[in-house]
Amino acid sequence: MLPSELKPEQFNGYPPEARKLVTNDLAALQRLPLSFLPSLLREVIEYDFKFPVERRALERELANLKSLSREQTKEWFQGFAGIQISAELEKSDWVDAPAQFVEQLSAHLWATHQLDVFRTAALAYAERLRAAAPPELPAMPRLGIAVIGQGVAKAEEPLFRKLRPHGAYFSSVQTDNGLKVLLDAAAARAKAHPVEYGHWYIDGGQAAEHDPELTCVSYHALGPARAALSSKIRAEIERPGMGPESLRTLLAQLRPSDLGMGGPTDQPANLGPDRETGKPVDAVLDRFQVKLLTEGSGTQIFSTTFAQWAAREALRRAQPLTLLVRFAPRQRQKPMNEMLVGGNERVELDPLGSLVDADMGAYYNWLNQQRLTGAEQSSFLVWFENHGEALIIGPSTPRGTESSSAANLQQLLSWMA
Amino acid sequence: MFCSGRSDVSSRELSRQLAFTRRDFLRSAAGVALGSALLSSGLAARTGIPAKKRKVVVITFGGGARDQETFAPEGQENIPHMMRELIPQASFFTQVVNRGILGHYVATASLATGVYETFNNFAAVPPQHPTAFEYFRKDLKRPSTDAWVVAPSNGFNRIGESNYRSYGPGLGARVILPKHLLAAANNGGGADYEHLLRDNYETPYFTPELGGGEFELQQLEMLLKLSVDDFKKHALTLSSPDELSVYIARQLMHQLAPSLLWITMHDIDIAHAGTYSLYVEGIRRTDRLCGELWKSIQSEPEYAGNTNVFILPDFGRDADEDSGGNGFQHHRTGDALSRTTWMLAMGPGVREGLVFDQALQSTDLVPTIGSILGFSAAYAQGKPIAELV
Numbered sequence: 001m002l003p004s005e006l007k008p009e010q011f012n013g014y015p016p017e018a019r020k021l022v023t024n025d026l027a028a029l030q031r032l033p034l035s036f037l038p039s040l041l042r043e044v045i046e047y048d049f050k051f052p053v054e055r056r057a058l059e060r061e062l063a064n065l066k067s068l069s070r071e072q073t074k075e076w077f078q079g080f081a082g083i084q085i086s087a088e089l090e091k092s093d094w095v096d097a098p099a100q101f102v103e104q105l106s107a108h109l110w111a112t113h114q115l116d117v118f119r120t121a122a123l124a125y126a127e128r129l130r131a132a133a134p135p136e137l138p139a140m141p142r143l144g145i146a147v148i149g150q151g152v153a154k155a156e157e158p159l160f161r162k163l164r165p166h167g168a169y170f171s172s173v174q175t176d177n178g179l180k181v182l183l184d185a186a187a188a189r190a191k192a193h194p195v196e197y198g199h200w201y202i203d204g205g206q207a208a209e210h211d212p213e214l215t216c217v218s219y220h221a222l223g224p225a226r227a228a229l230s231s232k233i234r235a236e237i238e239r240p241g242m243g244p245e246s247l248r249t250l251l252a253q254l255r256p257s258d259l260g261m262g263g264p265t266d267q268p269a270n271l272g273p274d275r276e277t278g279k280p281v282d283a284v285l286d287r288f289q290v291k292l293l294t295e296g297s298g299t300q301i302f303s304t305t306f307a308q309w310a311a312r313e314a315l316r317r318a319q320p321l322t323l324l325v326r327f328a329p330r331q332r333q334k335p336m337n338e339m340l341v342g343g344n345e346r347v348e349l350d351p352l353g354s355l356v357d358a359d360m361g362a363y364y365n366w367l368n369q370q371r372l373t374g375a376e377q378s379s380f381l382v383w384f385e386n387h388g389e390a391l392i393i394g395p396s397t398p399r400g401t402e403s404s405s406a407a408n409l410q411q412l413l414s415w416m417a
Numbered sequence: 418m419f420c421s422g423r424s425d426v427s428s429r430e431l432s433r434q435l436a437f438t439r440r441d442f443l444r445s446a447a448g449v450a451l452g453s454a455l456l457s458s459g460l461a462a463r464t465g466i467p468a469k470k471r472k473v474v475v476i477t478f479g480g481g482a483r484d485q486e487t488f489a490p491e492g493q494e495n496i497p498h499m500m501r502e503l504i505p506q507a508s509f510f511t512q513v514v515n516r517g518i519l520g521h522y523v524a525t526a527s528l529a530t531g532v533y534e535t536f537n538n539f540a541a542v543p544p545q546h547p548t549a550f551e552y553f554r555k556d557l558k559r560p561s562t563d564a565w566v567v568a569p570s571n572g573f574n575r576i577g578e579s580n581y582r583s584y585g586p587g588l589g590a591r592v593i594l595p596k597h598l599l600a601a602a603n604n605g606g607g608a609d610y611e612h613l614l615r616d617n618y619e620t621p622y623f624t625p626e627l628g629g630g631e632f633e634l635q636q637l638e639m640l641l642k643l644s645v646d647d648f649k650k651h652a653l654t655l656s657s658p659d660e661l662s663v664y665i666a667r668q669l670m671h672q673l674a675p676s677l678l679w680i681t682m683h684d685i686d687i688a689h690a691g692t693y694s695l696y697v698e699g700i701r702r703t704d705r706l707c708g709e710l711w712k713s714i715q716s717e718p719e720y721a722g723n724t725n726v727f728i729l730p731d732f733g734r735d736a737d738e739d740s741g742g743n744g745f746q747h748h749r750t751g752d753a754l755s756r757t758t759w760m761l762a763m764g765p766g767v768r769e770g771l772v773f774d775q776a777l778q779s780t781d782l783v784p785t786i787g788s789i790l791g792f793s794a795a796y797a798q799g800k801p802i803a804e805l806v
Contacts, residue, residue: 110519161491244539245537297747298689298692299691302692305690336657352694354694356693357691357692360693360744361693367738
């Protein structure tokens with residue numbers, strides 16, 4: 001089927017808000033090439049479970065498409081229109097399963113050497129869209145915080161090497177109540193500028209006590225969901241014919257209730273109490289957390305990967321004003337000879353390896369924050385937990401500098417503004 | 418959407434810049450000189466080694482490593498063996514571009530056929546075009562014991578021979594999957610095989626089923642003169658699957674001395690799990706193992722002085738700057754960094770301590786090996802590398 005043949009009733013399987021959105025703009029969608037449209041529908045079908053800022057961005061994108069004349073649409077999408085799609089892809093159910101289509105399209109583009117053409121077309125479209133429907137500016141300058149090295153007595157290599165050229169390094173930071181100071185600072189920002197899903201706390205271990213104004217995601221709290229996912233995967237891979245691609249498709253279809261999370265249904269309009277805690281279910285956050293585990297590679301196994309990926313996805317999707325990420329020690333990767341001996345099921349931790357992971361993770365957090373609007377006003381702080389080393393980056397922070405003067409974290413936060 | 422903003426510099430230009438940067442790193446750190454294509458004058462003729470005596474060992478990494486963790490100043494600490502021991506004795510090619518699918522099995526198969534293969538990376542299928550092993554054995558009428566592949570990943574069990582008409586079954590390389598062999602040797606008892614066999618880091622938990630002519634356990638003793646007990650005992654001293662592969666490769670060289678030996682390493686690909694420390698550890702281990710293999714080659718009488726070695730990653734990994742990826746973790750964006758890699762060539766006739774930065778393609782490897790060993794890679798898309806033949 002081609003986009004020009006789309007009819008409103010074909011979207012009956014979409015969640016209610018998404019259905020409304022897509023059927024309102026159907027005429028505009030019918031003009032789009034098949035090499036592009038399912039990528040858009042992949043976002044639309046998730047509309048009911050998207051963060052507010054994502055919803056508004058999607059609405060702007062659809063409004064822009066609606067505003068284009070037939071000729072303009074042709075011009076905007078000429079790069080995509082030149083991409084050859086196989087008959088098999090054309091026949092697939094790309095309306096109801098756009099994510100699967102996109103995955104198959106990706107394989108098709110690689111195999112037919114059209115990936116570069118697609119990439120160029122996608123970049124050109126993103127640039128035009130950014131100009132025509134600019135992304136929102138943040139309500140206040142963004143602040144990113146990374147806390148790394150939990151449980152490490154002494155770092156074996158110099159820290160923050162990637163970030164040092166961009167900010168000021170401090171070697172004598174007072175550590176008293178450091179984590180609390182940072183969490184309180186995040187909470188104060190949340191209170192001063194209350195924005196739904198605007199202020200986040202991600203913990204790679206067990207979350208510390210924090211203000212409920214902060215949207216919190218933690219590796220520890222997802223323990224039961226991780227275990228449920230793990231047994232589901234184990235059961236599935238035993239089935240004949242199950243390959244990596246079928247497994248990925250299956251994972252993409254998992255919902256919070258499949259992993260024992262949330263309320264009795266996954267519909268955002270039907271927010272019953274959480275089965276475990278009795279608190280109101282946050283279906284948007286639950287769906288986000290499930291995606292972290294089912295779409296992120298390594299997030300199920302290594303807590304450092306989980307924290308970095310969760311931060312990346314929170315920044316990309318929710319575009320928070322404040323994001324505090326605390327990395328925790330991940331499990332140690334057993335060498336081969338230990339695996340051969342077997343028998344030792346105890347999970348050991350690798351704090352030093354985790355520090356190296358987290359140091360790189362902090363750099364990625366900063367890079368991802370700087371991809372958002374308002375980057376020139378954004379600030380970033382990374383602290384070696386319970387140690388005197390920290391680094392700050394901000395609009396008025398001198399780059400590539402070092403200081404051994406005594407300072408506390410509150411002062412560092414105030415100097416970044 | 419798929420990807421977002423980046424500079425409008427073309428992919429080719431980025432590959433070229435990347436190659437120049439690599440060249441500069443090497444010139445300053447390893448003291449190599451800039452090579453020129455004008456120097457080429459026939460490697461085979463220069464060596465004077467009879468065609469029958471020539472051997473080739475190819476070492477690929479199924480899981481590329483980026484410059485910043487290897488050849489850039491901040492990465493050189495991770496590859497001391499390459500920097501100090503291998504590069505000064507090698508011709509180093511800074512710009513090997515892979516224009517094919519960036520999945521490890523299909524990309525390694527493309528390296529082995531000289532054609533950008535287009536099959537599903539995750540399927541247990543043979544390459545669609547003749548492999549170097551088939552050209553070698555058919556053209557030169559070599560026995561099956563003269564071409565071997567050692568690969569840690571179970572998914573590679575079909576790489577030894579294609580399904581191409583007039584080549585294919587019976588004409589390819591014997592394939593050893595040491596991890597699989599180890600699992601068979603231990604009969605699944607006691608060990609944490611579920612983790613050990615989890616060799617596809619892109620899809621955790623998944624262990625591909627085998628199909629095809631993989632090396633049987635009883636052949637350990639028959640061909641490699643290695644008892645199952647000794648094999649198991651030695652494995653207990655090793656920390657990674659790539660160490661096991663190198664151990665098996667050494668046994669092969671010692672017992673059978675194949676003329677064409679292909680070793681695929683995979684430890685670096687732990688990067689897909691998102692743990693930077695384990696990725697860097699993988700690079701350091703691979704660097705050490707490459708150094709050890711080169712030393713083994715120099716100490717084996719059948720190989721010393723008549724063996725050309727090629728070391729190359731199958732492709733790179735995503736750039737930190739590309740928002741479509743997640744930095745070192747994957748190779749999904751198809752950006753210049755993930756497509757552009759390098760190659761190191763060593764051995765008789767290869768000019769030492771030179772760096773070449775003109776663009777090559779991954780598919781040029783097989784025709785180059787063909788020129789050295791004396792077979793014609795008739796269906797390969799690439800061409801012999803002028804500086805080496």
